Amino acid sequence: xxxxxxxxxxxxxxxxxxxxxxxxxxxxxxxxxxxxxxxxxxxxxxxxxxxxxxxxxxxxxxxxxxxxxxxxxxxxxxxxxxxxxxxxxxxxxxxxxxxxxxxxxxxxxxxxxxxxxxxxxxxxxxxxxxxxxxxxxxxxxxxxxxxxxxxxxxxxxxxxxxxxxxx
Amino acid sequence: xxxxxxxxxxxxxxxxxxxxxxxxxxxxxxxxxxxxxxxxxxxxxxxxxxxxxxxxxxxxxxxxxxxxxxxxxxxxxxxxxxxxxxxxxxxxxxxxxxxxxxxxxxxxxxxxxxxxxxxxxxxxxxxxxxxxxxxxxxxxxxxxxxxxxxxxxxxxxxxxxxxxxxx
Numbered sequence: 001x002x003x004x005x006x007x008x009x010x011x012x013x014x015x016x017x018x019x020x021x022x023x024x025x026x027x028x029x030x031x032x033x034x035x036x037x038x039x040x041x042x043x044x045x046x047x048x049x050x051x052x053x054x055x056x057x058x059x060x061x062x063x064x065x066x067x068x069x070x071x072x073x074x075x076x077x078x079x080x081x082x083x084x085x086x087x088x089x090x091x092x093x094x095x096x097x098x099x100x101x102x103x104x105x106x107x108x109x110x111x112x113x114x115x116x117x118x119x120x121x122x123x124x125x126x127x128x129x130x131x132x133x134x135x136x137x138x139x140x141x142x143x144x145x146x147x148x149x150x151x152x153x154x155x156x157x158x159x160x161x162x163x164x165x166x167x
Numbered sequence: 168x169x170x171x172x173x174x175x176x177x178x179x180x181x182x183x184x185x186x187x188x189x190x191x192x193x194x195x196x197x198x199x200x201x202x203x204x205x206x207x208x209x210x211x212x213x214x215x216x217x218x219x220x221x222x223x224x225x226x227x228x229x230x231x232x233x234x235x236x237x238x239x240x241x242x243x244x245x246x247x248x249x250x251x252x253x254x255x256x257x258x259x260x261x262x263x264x265x266x267x268x269x270x271x272x273x274x275x276x277x278x279x280x281x282x283x284x285x286x287x288x289x290x291x292x293x294x295x296x297x298x299x300x301x302x303x304x305x306x307x308x309x310x311x312x313x314x315x316x317x318x319x320x321x322x323x324x325x326x327x328x329x330x331x332x333x334x
Contacts (some may be wrong), residue, residue, distance in 0.1 A: 001240075002171060002172070003170040003302070014329075047322040082218070135174070135179055136179070140333055143307065143310035143311070143314060144314050144333075147311050147314035151313075154213070154333070162308075165312075166303070166304060166308060
């Protein structure tokens, strides 16, 4: 018995993506209580030269779907990056969860040594084994954008606690 | 060939803790260029009711050492939470890396089904198998505090990019 590539990827991502839906519900309630549009969250940034919340969620979702697709050797579903409301962001998260859950576990399992190549905007692609890609690239990248999303909402006054992250 | 409990924990934590040392070096250089004390970073918070940078680093380090110790079934080394300078925080990160690297891989491997119990300040302890503890508690908790540390430094003007996180 040991950790499988599927069990170390899809359920980990799905759990946090579901938690994220919960953060957005609390954000919506906070906006309603304070009488501002919940869509205002999408442009929040921790610093003027950091990506706004909408991009943080898009990239977190993409890190998850890209990881599962690459490990499984299937085409990465393309989502347009055109969300402009909190509801549309929720839909994107749900679409991502649906895709993750549609990939058969057996197709991801056994991908430890699969060659993964990530195209870079400039220069040579990054090359990994499936296992290194999952542990040292896709997972930290996913958590990076998920936590930044949490930090943005939390610093905007949404009542979130660690339990909402580890839910 | 599949992911082992050791390979999914210690090298993952060590990599990010080493990256964190790099962030602190850049933070120090930024402070020196702007002529403020690098120790000023320790009290930065993303919101007044969030934990300051010094706690974020302490907790990230504790998540890593607690995870490795619990999986290995050894006593968790106790570090006093008394860092008051950036240099002391660096020392804590290095001590954590040293501890992580001191735990024999074979003692962590095979801990998938080990019963892990996390005492809670109030109420019943959280109980996990070793595998669920690693994937759904220790790792997200670690990344949560590591990313918040990054976000604090980044929003304070330190020149960090994603490459410094995924280093």
